[in-house]
Amino acid sequence: MSPKPREGTTKAEIVGRLVASTAAFQPTPGYAVYAAAKSYVLSFGGAINRELRGTGVSCTTICPGVTETPFFDVAGQNSTNE
DSSP states (O other), X not given: OOOOBOTTOSSBOEEEEEEOOGGGTSXXXXXXXXXXXXXXHHHHHHXXXXXXXXXXXXXXXXXOOOOXXXXXXXXXOOOTTX
16 A cells, blocks of 8 residues: 555655654663663664655654653652752
8 A cells, every 4th residue: 555645745655753762872870771772763763764765754763851750750760850
């Protein structure tokens, strides 16, 4: 099945979005596996984007920073706002 052009365009697009983390750039002791996984996601997204260039398919990887969620406390993180 081929992608269909977006309204007002003549070219079909498929856009993939991946979520990595700033940990991909700043590994932290005790979080080696997490940092490695996020580095993989960042690299994978970049490779897919390049491999599929010119096909109407693109991949964007975003790298948000630390977000205070319930897991934040469980993981023993400290807020930088304190």
